[in-house]
Every structure is written in C-alpha cells, then in structure tokens.
Amino acid sequence: MNSDNDLQIAGDILEVPHLLQPPREHPVTVAEFAGLARAVAADRAQWAPLVRYDATTRWYHRLRTGPGYEVWLLSWVPGQGSGSHDHGRSSGVLTVLEGTLTEHAGRRSRALSAGAQRVFAPGYVHEVVNDALEPAVSLHVYYPGLTEMPMHTAQSCEARPVTA
Numbered sequence: 480m481n482s483d484n485d486l487q488i489a490g491d492i493l494e495v496p497h498l499l500q501p502p503r504e505h506p507v508t509v510a511e512f513a514g515l516a517r518a519v520a521a522d523r524a525q526w527a528p529l530v531r532y533d534a535t536t537r538w539y540h541r542l543r544t545g546p547g548y549e550v551w552l553l554s555w556v557p558g559q560g561s562g563s564h565d566h567g568r569s570s571g572v573l574t575v576l577e578g579t580l581t582e583h584a585g586r587r588s589r590a591l592s593a594g595a596q597r598v599f600a601p602g603y604v605h606e607v608v609n610d611a612l613e614p615a616v617s618l619h620v621y622y623p624g625l626t627e628m629p630m631h632t633a634q635s636c637e638a639r640p641v642t643a
Contacts, residue, residue, distance in 0.1 A: 505545045506622075509570070509598055512548070516574040516596065516620050519543070519550060526576070530616055532556050542618070549624040555580060555615040560608035566601065567627035571619055573597045573607070578615025581608050604631050 506512045519525060519542070531538045532554050543550040555578070563583075573582075579592045584605040591597065599605070609615045 506548070509572075512570075512620050512622060513572050513596055513598060515550070516572045516618055520574050520576050520594075520618055526552050526616075526618070530554050532614055537561070544624065547624065548620060548622040551619040551621070551625075553617050553619060555607075555609035555617070557609055557612055557614065561606055563604060563606040563631040564628050565604045565631070566599070566621060566625060567629060568601045569621040569623055569625050570601055571599050571621045571625075573599070574618045574620075576616040576618055578609065578613050579611045580615050580617060581610050582606070583608070 503511070506515045526542060529540055529542070529552060531540075534556055537559050538554045540552045541549055542552045573591075574596045575591045575593050577593055579590055582589050582591055582597060582605055584603070607617075
C-alpha cells in the first residue's frame with residue numbers, strides 16, 4: 480500500500496475514451512436545468528432587450544425551447560402577482576434576474592433578490608408577488624414544458640411576514 484496516497488490511477492484516464500461521459504447537448508438533471516437558468520441569466524444581452532412592463536397584466540415571453548423543456552422570461556411591476564398555483568406535471572427553476580420577488584408557499588414566505596433561484600417539483604403550490612417598489616424580472620425553466628397552471632384557493636394570498 481502506498482503510504483502517501485491510497486488511491487492510484489493506472490495510466491491516463493483521458494487515454495481511455497470509452498470511460499468518458501459524452502457531453503450532453505441538453506440538460507437532463509435538476510442541477511443542469513439550474514445551470515441553464517444561470518447561464519441565460521448571465522447573458523443579459525440575450526434577454527434584457529426583450530423585457531416589457533405591462534401595468535394591466537404580467538408580461539411573459541417564451542425565450543427558448545429544447546427537448547421537453549421551455550424557458551420563459553417574465554416581468555413584474557410593483558403589486559403584480561401570480562396567484563396561488565402549481566405547475567401541473569412540470570418541475571421548474573425560478574431565477575430572479577432583476578428586482579425582488581416574494582414567494583409564498585404554505586405558511587412560509589421568502590424574499591428572492593436578483594440571482595436567487597428556487598427549484599420546485601410537480602404539484603408544488605406557491606404564489607410569487609412583486610411587493611417591492613421597483614419592477615422585477617424573472618426567468619422560469621419548466622420540464623416538461625408547461626401545459627397547465629392550476630390555480631388554488633386565495634388562502635395563500637394572506638399577508639405574511641417575509642422570512643429569509
């Protein structure tokens with residue numbers, strides 16, 4: 480046994496191509512979808528010129544699609560919210576690009592500032608609200624693509640203190 484290191488590699492792993500994982504063309508894991516959202520968020524030139532603000536309704540734009548997934552860009556003026564809802568059979572990643580949004584889920588509320596991400600599974604019930612004084616922009620990745628958004632009772636719309 481080697482006293483300096485119990486782990487030894489025989490040869491160069493890069494010389495054994497059949498052991499290397501091929502790079503994926505599209506995300507398939509939660510971490511890869513979160514990474515996709517971070518990559519899109521970092522490319523401000525891709526999304527910022529598209530953003531519009533609408534005082535009468537939340538504005539949204541489908542930014543990208545891939546095998547089974549969709550990427551949506553949403554804007555929120557102060558006071559706008561989603562209402563309490565879930566995303567049917569879709570999982571998702573919500574990333575705040577600008578401003579601050581508040582997520583209410585059950586009895587818990589959390590402020591999400593620019594850069595914050597939330598990952599959720601199918602059937603996760605929440606409400607997202609811009610209760611700040613400035614507009615906000617968010618990015619949403621859904622897998623599979625969003626086909627339904629069932630609304631829930633107004634109980635989750637009650638005012639709650641924001642917790643970190």
